[in-house]
Amino acid sequence: MTIKRMAAKTPRSGQESAYMPPPSVGPPDNASTGRSRVLRARARVILTTHRSSPPLRSPPPRQGRGEGILTAGALTAATLQNPPGRREGISSDSVRARATAIVGPRSRGGAGMWRHAARRSSAQIRRSGVMSSSSSPSAPAAAAGAAVPGPCIVHKRGTDILHDPWFNKDTAFPMTERDRLGLRGLLPPRVMSFEQQYDRFINSFRSLEHNTRGEPDTIVALAKWRILNRLHDRNETLYYRVLIDNIKDFAPIIYTPTVGLVCENYSGLFRRPRGMYFSAKDKGEMMSMIYNWPAEKVDMIVVTDGSRILGLGDLGVQGIGIPIGKLDVYVAAAGINPQKVLPIMLDVGTNNTKLLEDKLYLGLRQPRLEGEEYLSVVDEFMEAVHARWPKAVVQRYRNRFCMFNDDVQGTAGVALAGLLGAVRAQGRPLSDFTKQKIVVVGAGSAGIGVLNMAKQAMLRMPGINRSGEGHNQFWVLDKDGLITKARKGLDPAVARYARGFGPEEVQDLHEGASLVEVVRKVKPHVLLGLSGVGGIFNEEVLKAMKESDSPRPAIFAMSNPTTKAECTPEDVFKYVGENAVFASGSPFSNVTLGNGRQGYANQANNMYLFPGIGLGALLSGARHITDGMLQSAAECLASYITDDEIRKGILFPSISSIRHITARVGAAVVRAAVDEDLAEGRCDVDARDLKSMTEADTVDYVARKMWYPIYSPLLRYWRGVEEYR
Ligand SMILES: NC(=O)C1=CN([C@@H]2O[C@H](COP(=O)(O)OP(=O)(O)OC[C@H]3O[C@@H](n4cnc5c(N)ncnc54)[C@H](O)[C@@H]3O)[C@@H](O)[C@H]2O)C=CC1
Ligand SMILES: CC(=O)C(=O)O
Numbered sequence: 159m160t161i162k163r164m165a166a167k168t169p170r171s172g173q174e175s176a177y178m179p180p181p182s183v184g185p186p187d188n189a190s191t192g193r194s195r196v197l198r199a200r201a202r203v204i205l206t207t208h209r210s211s212p213p214l215r216s217p218p219p220r221q222g223r224g225e226g227i228l229t230a231g232a233l234t235a236a237t238l239q240n241p242p243g244r245r246e247g248i249s250s251d252s253v254r255a256r257a258t259a260i261v262g263p264r265s266r267g268g269a270g271m272w273r274h275a276a277r278r279s280s281a282q283i284r285r286s287g288v289m290s291s292s293s294s295p296s297a298p299a300a301a302a303g304a305a306v307p308g309p310c311i312v313h314k315r316g317t318d319i320l321h322d323p324w325f326n327k328d329t330a331f332p333m334t335e336r337d338r339l340g341l342r343g344l345l346p347p348r349v350m351s352f353e354q355q356y357d358r359f360i361n362s363f364r365s366l367e368h369n370t371r372g373e374p375d376t377i378v379a380l381a382k383w384r385i386l387n388r389l390h391d392r393n394e395t396l397y398y399r400v401l402i403d404n405i406k407d408f409a410p411i412i413y414t415p416t417v418g419l420v421c422e423n424y425s426g427l428f429r430r431p432r433g434m435y436f437s438a439k440d441k442g443e444m445m446s447m448i449y450n451w452p453a454e455k456v457d458m459i460v461v462t463d464g465s466r467i468l469g470l471g472d473l474g475v476q477g478i479g480i481p482i483g484k485l486d487v488y489v490a491a492a493g494i495n496p497q498k499v500l501p502i503m504l505d506v507g508t509n510n511t512k513l514l515e516d517k518l519y520l521g522l523r524q525p526r527l528e529g530e531e532y533l534s535v536v537d538e539f540m541e542a543v544h545a546r547w548p549k550a551v552v553q554r555y556r557n558r559f560c561m562f563n564d565d566v567q568g569t570a571g572v573a574l575a576g577l578l579g580a581v582r583a584q585g586r587p588l589s590d591f592t593k594q595k596i597v598v599v600g601a602g603s604a605g606i607g608v609l610n611m612a613k614q615a616m617l618r619m620p621g622i623n624r625s626g627e628g629h630n631q632f633w634v635l636d637k638d639g640l641i642t643k644a645r646k647g648l649d650p651a652v653a654r655y656a657r658g659f660g661p662e663e664v665q666d667l668h669e670g671a672s673l674v675e676v677v678r679k680v681k682p683h684v685l686l687g688l689s690g691v692g693g694i695f696n697e698e699v700l701k702a703m704k705e706s707d708s709p710r711p712a713i714f715a716m717s718n719p720t721t722k723a724e725c726t727p728e729d730v731f732k733y734v735g736e737n738a739v740f741a742s743g744s745p746f747s748n749v750t751l752g753n754g755r756q757g758y759a760n761q762a763n764n765m766y767l768f769p770g771i772g773l774g775a776l777l778s779g780a781r782h783i784t785d786g787m788l789q790s791a792a793e794c795l796a797s798y799i800t801d802d803e804i805r806k807g808i809l810f811p812s813i814s815s816i817r818h819i820t821a822r823v824g825a826a827v828v829r830a831a832v833d834e835d836l837a838e839g840r841c842d843v844d845a846r847d848l849k850s851m852t853e854a855d856t857v858d859y860v861a862r863k864m865w866y867p868i869y870s871p872l873l874r875y876w877r878g879v880e881e882y883r
Contacts, residue, residue, distance in 0.1 A: 310870040315340040319872070323394045324497065327869050330355055339874055352869055355396055359389060360404070379416045380423070386411055391430050394496055398867040401490045406814045409487070413765060415719030415744045417483040418468045424476035425518040432482055433501030435475065436542075437522050438535050444542035453497050456547050457776055460484045460564075461502040463536075465526065466602075469690030469722030474508030475521025484564065484768070491816040492769035492824065493864020494776075506535055562771060562783045568764030569604045570611035571771075571792035572810075573686065573714065576741050576762045577612055578796040579809035580684055580712035583739050592616045594631055595682040595707065599673060599724065600689035600717070601636040601652045608688065609634065609655050611792065614785065633657060633680050637689075639670035674698050683708035687724030690717045695725035700733035709737060710807075716743040716762050731757040739807045758807040766810060767791050770820040774827025777863055778848065779838035787830040794826035795819065817864065825856040 312325050319325050319339055327335075329350040336342045350358075366385055370378045386408065390397040401408050410416060420427060434451055436444055464477030481501030488494040507524040508514060514523055527535060562568070581591050596612065598605050609632055616622055622629055634641045634655045641648065642664060643656045657664045664671075665679045677685065677699055685703055687695060695703075695715060703711050711734050715724035723742050727749050730740045736751045741762035749757035771791050775783050798811050798819060811819055828848060831837040837848045843859070851859060 307868050307870040309873045312872045326393045328393050382411045383416050395867045410745050412486045413483045417479050418470050418719035421467050421473050421476045421479040425520045435503045436539050437505035444538045448542040448546045455498050456500045457498040458488050458494050459500045463504045468718040472508050472510045474513050475505045478503040487765050488769050491820045492773040495865045564764050564768035566603050566607035567788045568768040570607040571767045572762050572764050573608040574611050574792040575796035576809050582804045583710040589619050592619045592622050595680055596684045597633045597682040599635045599687045601634050605688040606651050633676050640676050642669040644669040677702040681705050681707045684712045686714040688716050690722050692722045703734045710739050712739045714741045718743040720744040727759040760809045770823025774824035777840050778828040778831035779840045780831040780836040787827045790826040790830035791823045794823050821857050821861040824860040828856050
C-alpha cells in the first residue's frame, strides 16, 4: 500500500458522508416572532454541527485527534462497530489491527470494564507510561495492550511544525521524527518524554503558585491563566493533557471565575488570536470569511456577541474569552476533538463606554447595533455558518437544527438537578418537588430557563394538573422587585410566573416587594439567585431564610464570577444555619462547621451538563435537541449523587469526575434521542446500532468516543500525495 493511496483514503472531507444522509438545507427562518428577545437571550449559543459540506479545499489531517485521521481513538468505535473491511477511510490494515489491539474486542461487558477503568486515576494511567489516544476511561485498556498510536500525516516541515500548536511536541520529537520532518538541529539534543514534559509543566505551575503566595488574587489568577495560555499557544496536546488530568485546579482558571477577569482585560492580554471574529463591518463578506477557518470539520461552535459576559455585563469583543473557555471545557470534559471546535465572536459594537474610550480596545468602536440592523448581521453570520456546516443553527431554529443554549438549557438542567437534590436532602420523596416554594432572583435568560425546566418537571409529577393551572410555586424577582400581574409591559416568558392576587398568591405581598419582604412572608424552601448582583443575599435575607419551612433550606447563589455570587457559603452556614445546603456558580471552598463537620460548597454550574448534552447530541446524530433530551440530561445529573452524599449536603459531584459524569449525561442524551426516534447515528454507528445498545453499552460507546491527548507519530506527506496547506 502506498502512502499516496493511504492518504487518499484517510478519513478526511468525504469520509463521513459515505454513511450520512444528505445534509439538510434551506435558509434560516427569519419570520419567527419575538426573535429579538430570543437573540438577546443568546449571548452564548452552542452550534452543533454534525457533518461538514464538501470543502472548498481539504484541510490538513491533524495530529492524533479523533476521527479525522489515523489514531487509535479514531479507530475505536469503527473497530467496535464494524467488521474489518467495512469502514472506509481507514486504509491501512496494520493500523486497523493495531487499533483493535489497543481497545480490545468489544464485549457486552464493556461498560463494566469501562467503569473499572474509570476508577483508576489519570495519574496512575499516566505513570503507567502507556497512553491511549482514546478517552481517558479507555486508557487502561491501552495500558493492557500494545498502545502505539496511529500515525498522523503532516504537510509541513521544520519550524512550521514547531510553531503549530496542533503538531508541536517541543522537546519530545524523537530523533527519527526530527530527521523525517527537518527538525534536527532546531531543538536541543535531549529527547524528553511526554511524562517529563508534563511533570516539568506541573512543577513550573506549582512554583508559580508558591512564588505568588500573598499577592493579590487577581494578580495570581492572571499569572496562572498566562502560563496555561502560553502552553495552549505552543503545544495543544500537552495543554489538554494537563487540563484533563488537573481539571479541578484548572477549571477555575480557564473558566469561571478567572475567565471573567481575562475578558475584562482581554485587549491588554491579547497576544495571539484564537477562534474567529465576525464584525458588523464584515457584512457581505461572511460567506467567504467562514472558509478562512483552516479545519474542514467542526463539531462544536460557541458564539457570543459579548453583550452579557457572566455577570459582568457588556464586554464587547472581549467576550471571546467565554467561547474559548467553554470549548476548553468541551474538550476536557466531553473529549470533543479540539480541532473540531470553533469559538466565535460576533462583534456588533458595545455600549460599554469605558471600552469605547479605551485606546487598546480591540473591537468595533461603535455603539451596539440593535433591532433589524443587529438581526441582519446575525442572519448573515448564520447563513455563512450554515453554508459551510449545514447542520449548525441557533436558538430560534431549535426545532429544525441541532443546537442548544448552554446559558438557558444547560443552566436550567443543573439548577433542576440541584432543586431535586434539595428535596432529597429534606428526606422527602421527589414527588414533593411540586410542594416546594421557590424564590428565584433574576428573571433574565438564565432565570427564566430554570423556571421553565422546573415547571415542566413539576407538571410531570403525579397529582399535578397537566395544564399547570393554579399551580405556581415560584416567586420571581427582577431588578424592580417581586413580579406580579400588576407589572406592566412584562415579557410573555416572564409573565407566566407573575404572581396574581388571589388567595395564597401574593401572601400579603405587593408588586415590586423587596427580596427580604418576600423571603420573610413566603418562607421558601429554596432561594435561587441568577441576578448577577454580588452579595444580594445579605445577612438580613439569609437570617430570614432561617425561618424557611424547610428543615434544610437551600440557597443557590448561581451568578458568576465569584464577585457576583449572591452570597458566600460562610454567610449561609453562619446566618441560615448548619443544616442549610448551598451551591454557587463559581467554586468556593467548603466551610468547617462545629464538631469538625463540613458545610459543602457545591458548584452549580452549567459545565456539569453542557459538555454531555453536546456530546450526546453529536453522537446520537439527532437533528435537534428536544426538551426530553435536556430533561434526561438533568435527571441523569440529579441521580449521580447518592442518598448518603445528599444527606451530608453534597448536591453535585466533584468537578474531578467531569469526564465520568459527561459520559453518563451524554449517554442519557443519546438514549433519549433513541427513545424519541430522533437518533440517526454518526459515522458508522447508525440508528439501528444505537437502538440495539443497552444503557451500559451507550455509556461505554460515549466514553470511547472521547478524544484524549497523546502524541502521534508524524509522517510528512510523500510525493504525489495531495498537499493541503
Ligand atoms: N451557574 C451557572 O451555570 C450560570 C450562571 N449564570 C449567571 O446568571 C447571571 C444572570 O445571567 P442572565 O440571566 O443571562 O442575565 P440577564 O441579564 O439576562 O438577567 C439578569 C436578571 O437579573 C435581574 N436583576 C438585576 N438586578 C437585580 C436585583 N438587584 N434584584 C433582583 N434581580 C435583579 C434583572 O432584572 C434580570 O432579570 C449571571 O451572573 C451569570 O453569570 C448564567 C448562566 C449559567
Ligand atoms: C456559567 C455561565 O455560563 C455564566 O455564568 O454565564
